[in-house]
Amino acid sequence: MEPFRRILIPTDGSDNAKVAVAKGLELAKMTGAEVTAISVMDAVGLAYAAQSTTMSPIYQLLKDGADSAVGQVRKEGEKLGVPVRTVVKEGNPADEIAKASGNYDLIVMGTLGRTGLAHLLLGSVAEKVVRFASCPVMVVRVPKKTGSE
Template structure:
């Protein structure tokens, strides 16, 4: 299977930057295009009245999302990789899984939690792996960065 389109979900965190690097390296090597997506988690706002404070938080998160996908675009440009950016509203797992059918590969980061913290917090990456219609490459911190 040829990977010509790669979806890279990002939240702008340090651990996602490892996945961004791997996705760009891969895309550069095989001449693939990347779509970077940031999902504004609708669940964070579903039970709150839309007052000024909530709108301010939403605006901050939207700005964070734009910065996260623009980071991917800038990193791609350095390597000559075409990157499309999207900031969308939804539930991260559901949105990424719904988008998965439009891409040949998903490359995403993980915190690498185990045990109780994984059980309590869940894992977006794990659920995407389970339900995605496309292959998923999950990237953790490099071994030298783990502590």
């Protein structure tokens, strides 16, 4: 098996993504891999913004959120001595991540672990990426919280 040289870490800045970011950066540090953090501004949110009379502020909020998410990965990478390139795109997150996958040896991403009706209605970005990516995908699930936390 060839070592991982280029790792793609998708992020939306959520706690679930942060767990995957930590794992991806740790792996990159161990293997000497290059890291790219990607955040995709969801087309659904952009479509909503386009219908709004205040499109510019909504778009800017989405853009600021995406920039912040990849910026956080860069900061975490700096702490570990792992350089991180950042990319922000617009579109369907699963599609954009899968399209980008051809340029990477591994994708490390988080998942919400939805089940039942929520999974049926919302689907899973991670599941779609696993299905359509052209490189291996490591899906990092956030540990479930117990009632005592």
